Amino acid sequence: MSDEESYDLLGFDNVLLPVGNLDEAVDFYRRAGFTVGFRLDEAGIAVLKVGKETPGVLLRLESELGHRPPAWACPRVWLEVRDARGMADTLAAAGVQPLDAPLSVATGWTVEVADPWGNVIGFTDYTKRPELARTG
Template identity: 75%
Template sequence: MSDDLSYELLGFDNVLLPVGDLGEAADFYRRAGFTVALRFDEAGIVLLKAGDETPGILLRREEALGHRPPPWPSPRVWLEVPDARAAARRLAGAGVEPLDPPFSTATGWTVEIADPWGNVLGFTDYLKRPALARRQGAGAAAPSG
């Protein structure tokens, strides 16, 4: 491949998710633990922070999009958390019901939620492989269950 045709992937910019209503979406994602970094109604976008990283989750209004269950299979966006089972309890306490109970993975645990428009987000931890976590040893002392 010639130099003028090659490119290099440098990392994520943003993950875009379609939503039908910006206010409802911002409220849902706040309850799910996200921080709204920017809301620009005129452009039809809300930017959610994902940890300390600059890229985020960009909610983009699609006016014709109504509530729907998540299609299966569907793309998933997973975010790292210190303890996915604790995240599941916090989500349920905030009225955001997980799709299923937390499930075991090779590195730890994961719990998934779906927003009202069928976008699926997962919260995953590295309790079984703390050396791979963003914060080394994060949650390593957490009790297993």
């Protein structure tokens, strides 16, 4: 195998988010529009589906977190949606408060939410650059 082949990035497997309570996290993310792909309570994980892809957002129980954000800065994960401003209304109606009003970005709009442990998920659209948007 050449060096070029050994570093070939093929795609995402999962994005792992630490949470302090799996039941509460699953409830929060369901209200935020996610579907649970599968859950293994004995392993302390739940995988949330993202589109038609097999990889997803993996919630991993880290019981020492309790109900507080971790002491480190959390990365932001942005997921594509058709209408981020509409998503902000849907989130608020489900009791999931966006961090701020939808933000205008180069490709369209983004709205972010934070779970009880400080993990930030953004929902972004490509309304300004529809040629870059996913179809289907």
